[in-house]
Amino acid sequence: VNNRTFPKGFKFGTASAAYQIEGAWNEDGKGENVWDRSTHLYPEKNSNATGDVTSDAYHKWEEDVELLKGLGVSAYRFSIAWSRVLPKGFANESNPAGVTYYKNLIAGLKKYNIEPLVTMHHWDLPTALEDLGGFLNSDIQEWFVDYARFLFETFGDDVKEWVTFNEPKQTCDQGYGSGVLAPNIVSLGIKNYICGHNLIIAHGKAYRLYDKEFRAKQQGRVTMVVDSNWFEPASNSTEDVEASERSLLFTYGWFAHPIVYGDYPEIMKVRIANRSKLEGFNSSRLPSFTDEEKQIINGTADFMTVNIYTSSVAQAIPEPDITPLDPKRDLDIGAHIYQPDDWEKTITDWFKVVPWGARKLVKWISDTYGHPEIIITENGYHDNGTVINDLNTRGRYYKLYLSNLLDAIYYDNVNLTGYMAWSLTDDFEWQYGYNIQLGLYHVDFSSLNRTRTPKESSTYYRKVVTTSCLVDTC
Numbered sequence: 001v002n003n004r005t006f007p008k009g010f011k012f013g014t015a016s017a018a019y020q021i022e023g024a025w026n027e028d029g030k031g032e033n034v035w036d037r038s039t040h041l042y043p044e045k046n047s048n049a050t051g052d053v054t055s056d057a058y059h060k061w062e063e064d065v066e067l068l069k070g071l072g073v074s075a076y077r078f079s080i081a082w083s084r085v086l087p088k089g090f091a092n093e094s095n096p097a098g099v100t101y102y103k104n105l106i107a108g109l110k111k112y113n114i115e116p117l118v119t120m121h122h123w124d125l126p127t128a129l130e131d132l133g134g135f136l137n138s139d140i141q142e143w144f145v146d147y148a149r150f151l152f153e154t155f156g157d158d159v160k161e162w163v164t165f166n167e168p169k170q171t172c173d174q175g176y177g178s179g180v181l182a183p184n185i186v187s188l189g190i191k192n193y194i195c196g197h198n199l200i201i202a203h204g205k206a207y208r209l210y211d212k213e214f215r216a217k218q219q220g221r222v223t224m225v226v227d228s229n230w231f232e233p234a235s236n237s238t239e240d241v242e243a244s245e246r247s248l249l250f251t252y253g254w255f256a257h258p259i260v261y262g263d264y265p266e267i268m269k270v271r272i273a274n275r276s277k278l279e280g281f282n283s284s285r286l287p288s289f290t291d292e293e294k295q296i297i298n299g300t301a302d303f304m305t306v307n308i309y310t311s312s313v314a315q316a317i318p319e320p321d322i323t324p325l326d327p328k329r330d331l332d333i334g335a336h337i338y339q340p341d342d343w344e345k346t347i348t349d350w351f352k353v354v355p356w357g358a359r360k361l362v363k364w365i366s367d368t369y370g371h372p373e374i375i376i377t378e379n380g381y382h383d384n385g386t387v388i389n390d391l392n393t394r395g396r397y398y399k400l401y402l403s404n405l406l407d408a409i410y411y412d413n414v415n416l417t418g419y420m421a422w423s424l425t426d427d428f429e430w431q432y433g434y435n436i437q438l439g440l441y442h443v444d445f446s447s448l449n450r451t452r453t454p455k456e457s458s459t460y461y462r463k464v465v466t467t468s469c470l471v472d473t474c
């Protein structure tokens with residue numbers, strides 16, 4: 001084995017999410033979710049686009065499974081749309097057609113020995129539950145456990161890798177903080193923390209349910225998918241190095257610390273409590289876990305994950321005045337977070353190509369959480385969706401990121417066991433609609449049958465997957 005070859009058994013796959021690819025938003029008994037509602041009610045918040053049809057995977061899943069087979073991947077990460085299987089969110093009323101859809105998909109994958117890695121919630125909460133307060137209502141903990149039980153019972157004999165929630169930071173910060181994502185509630189610094197709190201406990205309770213009633217028989221694993229940038233210190237001053245660490249703890253640690261160690265990072269608790277006091281709140285804006293809750297959530301990740309696309313710089317700022325929370329200058333974190341102009345950019349502000357950041361981030365996760373098994377659950381490159389000859393852009397991005405991840409495996413001793421490229425096909429990209437795309441396969445959204453065309457990057461990825469190697473001679 002040379003150091004450009006992925007270890008034996010390394011899992012390559014691709015990732016997707018129900019609302020982004022399925023379409024069929026109101027077909028065969030599916031209930032409405034918060035994304036259906038947001039795109040229909042607030043087109044201006046969603047680039048005037050909807051996921052009503054998108055890449056139409058609901059009807060074209062067989063073709064997509066063939067594409068996966070063609071890539072040679074051993075895993076496929078997808079999500080179940082809660083409101084497709086439980087139209088009103090509650091487990092007492094299920095939708096047989098929705099169940100059949102996922103049963104067929106799972107069977108189709110297994111026929112080709114492609115392992116399903118299933119996300120239970122990828123942002124598409126049923127509106128029936130949102131109308132009761134969604135993630136702001138602590139009852140979500142029980143709604144979610146009932147949903148999880150339904151999924152374990154219905155699919156658990158075939159699904160061995162479960163993800164409870166995808167990118168809770170975005171669900172909460174953007175869904176209940178900045179309001180950029182559905183359900184578009186604006187309450188930065190307050191409701192986003194309440195959302196996160198309920199979500200973490202919901203995760204913990206679902207994990208305990210699996211332990212108690214399903215694990216012995218089904219022998220699967222349960223985790224959460226957490227996203228983060230790497231935050232490079234602006235300088236090697238102690239202050240900037242600390243600002244970088246704080247940024248990681250407020251981003252990745254917000255969710256990872258509770259599910260690994262049973263509580264929020266100390267620095268988060270201290271900073272938010274102090275600031276809340278100065279702001280005149282009579283308790284911290286960050287809720288605290290009871291002892292019983294701590295026990296429920298402690299140790300509830302069977303393996304760790306990370307979605308990484310890009311990196312930022314973190315710079316210490318003087319302890320700020322108490323002014324309205326500004327997402328650009330995150331006062332709770334106490335850092336100025338930015339992406340330098342001279343980093344390689346793509347077509348959006350959001351995104352710089354920073355391959356070395358991926359290596360540093362997985363090393364940080366490994367060091368911070370006791371050398372766990374880690375799977376990259378999303379990584380990918382976006383452009384405006386018209387580029388088929390993407391070998392030197394998307395293909396290059398994959399090569400550079402994978403190369404840095406190999407360095408993490410061989411030189412930093414990180415126990416990285418899998419990698420899911422985002423995404424198999426072009427899709428609905430949330431607030432960007434169809435203006436940015438990340439697929440290995442192009443989708444013609446103007447054609448009735450949503451024709452898929454391989455991009456050059458799919459050929460590149462196939463080569464990596466089938467040889468496990470990044471260079472020509474391994």
Ligand code: GCO
Pocket residue numbers: 017020166167170307378422429438
């Ligand atoms: C997530 C991600 C994906 C996006 C991807 C590319 O929530 O897991 O946001 O759904 O499509 O990050 O933008």
